[in-house]
Amino acid sequence: MxxxxxxxxxxxxxxxxxxxxxxxxxxxxxxxxxxxxxxxxxxxxxxxxxxxxxxxxxxxxxxxxxxxxxxxxxxxxxxxxxxxxxxxxxxxxxxxxxxxxxxxxxxxxxxxxxxxxxxxxxxxxxxxxxxxxxxxxxxxxxxxxxxxxxxxxxxxxxxxxxxxxxxxxxxxxxxxxxxxxxxxxxxxxxxxxxxxxxxxxxxxxxxxxxxxxxxxxxxxxxxxxxxMPKVEAEFSVGRATLPVGTSLEDATAIRHRLERSAQKVMDENGGKALVKGISSIQRNLDGEFIIIVRMFLQPSEVRTMSTKEVSRLWRDATGNIPGVEGIRFSSAGSGPGSDVAGVTIEMRHHDNNMLEKASNELAMMLAGYAGVIDIENTFSSGSSKLNLKLLPAGQSLGLNEKELAKQVRSAFNGVRSIRQQRGSEEVDIKVMLPDYQRASEFDLEQLPVRVGNDYVPLGQVASITRDYSASVIQRREGRRRVIVSADITPSSEAMTLSQTLSEETFPILKQSYPGLDIGFRGDQMxxxxxxxxxxxxxxxxxxxxxxxxxxxxxxxxxxxxxxxxxxxxxxxxxxxxxxxxxxxxxxxxxxxxxxxxxxxxxxxxxxxxxxxxxxxxxxxxxxxxxxxxxxxxxxxxxxxxxxxxxxxxxxxxxxxxxxxxxxxxxxxxxxxxxxxxxxxxxxxxxxxxxxxxxxxxxxxxxxxxxxxxx
Structure with a gap:
């Protein structure tokens, strides 16, 4: 003011x-x-x-x-x-x-x-x-x-x-x-x-x-x-999305790599005169790790390097990281004109398999355009899950799916055995399988299931198949939607790329995947x-x-x-x-x-x-x-x-x-x-x-x- x-x-x-x-x-x-x-x-x-x-x-x-x-x-x-x-x-x-x-x-x-x-x-x-x-x-x-x-x-x-x-x-x-x-x-x-x-x-x-x-x-x-006119950002953000099943050790190693490359950029370009500090967050969302590392920059009036340049140097210093589903280095500002993805595309289809293929093909097409970097695809298989299906042998023994699910849930989540008084508080004591007996599908197959007065292994009465379940599903007008986004350098070329995508890329995808609805969102819309x-x-x-x-x-x-x-x-x-x-x-x-x-x-x-x-x-x-x-x-x-x-x-x-x-x-x-x-x-x-x-x-x-x- x-x-x-x-x-x-x-x-x-x-x-x-x-x-x-x-x-x-x-x-x-x-x-x-x-x-x-x-x-x-x-x-x-x-x-x-x-x-x-x-x-x-x-x-x-x-x-x-x-x-x-x-x-x-x-x-x-x-x-x-x-x-x-x-x-x-x-x-x-x-x-x-x-x-x-x-x-x-x-x-x-x-x-x-x-x-x-x-x-x-x-x-x-x-x-x-x-x-x-x-x-x-x-x-x-x-x-x-x-x-x-x-x-x-x-x-x-x-x-x-x-x-x-x-x-x-x-x-x-x-x-x-x-x-x-x-x-x-x-x-x-x-x-x-x-x-x-x-x-x-x-x-x-x-x-x-x-x-x-x-x-x-x-x-x-x-x-x-x-x-909107681009406002010089306040910090640079590196965001990596790891595939489902990535171990904690691998996720931590990738986070450390991003932190080291950020520190390298800071040390080689003025230290505290450029960067005030570096912070990182590592989250596990239903088996999918998301790593966010931030470089907090000095005010634009007192530093000689733009945030875009800092992000570019950080990207070059990090290089390619194997095992990463998506990585993006952005110049994140606040308020009007803050930096967002140069192009944002929404895809919708009633068939999830076709939607996954279409989004992957679009990401590959974007990678073929000059100046397009940091491509992200929000389609995710999600977290791993095991599906149980009752076999005829189990049905002949008098089992039903409800009873089977109850026993498996009790083994994994535990059942309350007793309530014990500790000081002024009551504590529930639960009985459940130890970790080493539920680490693999083989352990699950050996889980004892009660049938009448006897016990049989789970694998004899039910089939076990592995599948994936999306942690978040976004829908619009009744169909699942996926967002594919990318940055463009220079950002002023976003309009040219948008025109090319509308006239060339979108018609090809619509022809290859009948029923696909594709269009711009965010800045372009x-x-x-x-x-x-x-x-x-x-x-x-x-x-x-x-x-x-x-x-x-x-x-x-x-x-x-x-x-x-x-x-x-x-x-x-x-x-x-x-x-x-x-x-x-x-x-x-x-x-x-x-x-x-x-x-x-x-x-x-x-x-x-x-x-x-x-x-x-x-x-x-x-x-x-x-x-x-x-x-x-x-x-x-x-x-x-x-x-x-x-x-x-x-x-x-x-x-x-x-x-x-x-x-x-x-x-x-x-x-x-x-x-x-x-x-x-x-x-x-x-x-x-x-x-x-x-x-x-x-x-x-x-x-x-x-x-x-x-």
Missing amino acids: ALLLKNAFSGLVLVLVVLALFLDLRLAFWVTMGIPTAFLGSLIFLPAMDVSINMISMFAFIIALGIVVDDAIIAGENVYDHMNQGMPFAQAAIIGVKDIAVPLTFSILTNIVAFIPIWFLPGTMGMMFQVIPLVVITVFAISWIEALFILPAHLVHLKNDNPALILRFATALQALFNRGLNRLIVHFYKPVMRVLLEFRYLVVALGIAMLMTSISYIAGGHMGFTT EQKESMDSLFINGIMVMLALYCLLAIPFRSYSQPFIIMAIIPFGLIGSVLGHVALGYTMSVVSLLGVLALSGVVINDSLILVTEANERREKDGLGVHDALLEACHRRFRPIILTTLTTFGGLSPMILETSNQARFMIPMAISLGFGILFATFITLLLLPCMYSVLEDIKGVFTNTAYEVEVPLKS
């Missing part, structure tokens, strides 16, 4: 610094104050929605940190501009708010719509992250009230006469910064835009090619994909459910965003060019993950989906300005676009930098505690950066191409000379 509070405070400071570079210091202060106001206001309503202050809800506040300030920037800057034009402060506040009330409201609504799909995520991930849309949407709603009603009231009381020394210094610094920014716009950005508009079709084609390349890069599995949910909800979000944009623009076509920027946010997300060494995950896609409502705000600003310049000033399409780019460059850059600044402390966080949440921040932060770049360069070209197309169908095509020099 303290970690997230630190990141939230750092983000707030960065937002204030960015605002102070662009806005009057007093305006920057009141705009920034809108953030804690929205946060504190949301705390009034969150308890009613059963939302507590925890790591996830704090992360939601950090996500909202850089986004909510955009509304206050738009409202505050518009009111402040009217004040600087000499308008009475009260009148400036009223007119300034009226000017931006409608676009600001639709901007808030698009942000809200983009976060709603997170609420509908299924499974464990949905339960974990559903608090995010509740927090973010509540903060957005409070920020809308703050930007339209509270902020203007504060700005009314600002005074322009005799500013304090610090304000004069800040004003001088801002003037210097703004002169540099204006030179950038006039001498670089506008000339570049003139050239791009001249070659708009080539620019749009290059943009589409760049988008397709990025999508192909992801779809091709080059950067991998996981359900949850990943499929999450991806299906994101796909369906993503379509619904796009439809909702289109409707929200079509209303204020009163156009069927212009919402398309605004929404065309959304996929480019994915490119920024991919670049951010690659640059920081993260693997794309479902959490990353949640960030991309939430990004869709944020990136269109800048496009909304630019297209609205271009439309106004055409309607109010009568400018041509290209001239209107150039003027809109000039006027809106500053606010677009400002909103982008505040959003990225608010998220950057979380993006750069190195603590293990926050690692599973960072990919969403990366998607939002780097996505908005890249989408802004596209908005400023590609969107005007797309607008111009759209007008060309409209001109063809309406016979109003225009011809405008675009000078290459200002």
Whole structure:
């Protein structure tokens, strides 16, 4: 919790610094104050929605940190501009708010719509992250009230006469910064835009090619994909399963071997600086030994070796152990993103023999894939048992199965002979066979069985056969189920292997074993459910965003060019993950989906300005676009930098505690950066191409000379 509070405070400071570079210091202060106001206001309503202050809800506040300030920037800057034009402060506040009330409201609504799909995520991930849309949407709603009603009231009381020394210094610094920014716009950005508009079709084609390349890069599995971001584990675990019938001495020897190899890894790689300690457990479950050895590692922040690397070294140091049914070295963490088997497959069949053969064949197939290690098969013959069947000779002597079972049970489990007083307690004295007379089947055959007034050996009246009985049988839908799991190195290849298994391996097994039901469980099943949910909800979000944009623009076509920027946010997300060494995950896609409502705000600003310049000033399409780019460059850059600044402390966080949440921040932060770049360069070209197309169908095509020099 303290970690997230630190990141939230750092983000707030960065937002204030960015605002102070662009806005009057007093305006920057009141705009920034809108953030804690929205946060504190949301705390009034969150308890009613059963939302507590925890790591996830704090992360939601950090996500909202850089986004909510955009509304206050738009409202505050518009009111402040009217004040600087000499308008009475009260009148400036009223007119300034009226000017931006409608676009600001639709901007808030698009942000809200983009976060709603997170609420509908299924499974464990949905339960974990559903608090995010509740927090973010509540903060957005409070920020809308703050930007339209509270902020203007504060700005009314600002005074322009005799500013304090610090304000004069800040004003001088801002003037210097703004002169540099204006030179950038006039001498670089506008000339570049003139050239791009001249070659708009080539620019749009290059943009589409760049988008397709990025999508192909992801779809091709080059950067991998996981359900949850992997959190650096707290300890490494070696788990060995021994077959039924393994002696205690052999099991102990295997445990000692695992302990020695763990100690070797510890001694050769820093000793106590890497490993805090080693512990082991040896269990006998109905004749099946399970050995678990743990290496407790130092916190990830203070050691130089990852848990995955420790597990790999431990596996290499142990080598192959004969007589082991299954062995797995895992990087065991805790909480979201903890390491689990890279692939988990469930098999079901009504015939146990076919199920055993199918599970063994699948394990052999998995062993043939590169990078697949530590394969485990939960099918177990179980503990050994002896079945007794009464022979005709026994029946002729008057024995029945119930009487036979009673005598054998008494011989092995004992019968109470007397009850003896020892001090204040009574102790039962049982009579049973000594150990040496029940160590083998031969001893059992010689067991005297009473028949009337005589005794005969058990082997003469009953047959004895050895069999195995599973200690645990799991069933689903009436059929026995078996789990076959394996680790994959690198873990990012799990998605590729899952696809190969679905398309190649599973059909072969189903054909070889009729009636076999096989499918993914665990991570893979949850990943499929999450991806299906994101796909369906993503379509619904796009439809909702289109409707929200079509209303204020009163156009069927212009919402398309605004929404065309959304996929480019994915490119920024991919670049951010690659640059920081993260693997794309479902959490990353949640960030991309939430990004869709944020990136269109800048496009909304630019297209609205271009439309106004055409309607109010009568400018041509290209001239209107150039003027809109000039006027809106500053606010677009400002909103982008505040959003990225608010998220950057979380993006750069190195603590293990926050690692599973960072990919969403990366998607939002780097996505908005890249989408802004596209908005400023590609969107005007797309607008111009759209007008060309409209001109063809309406016979109003225009011809405008675009000078290459200002």
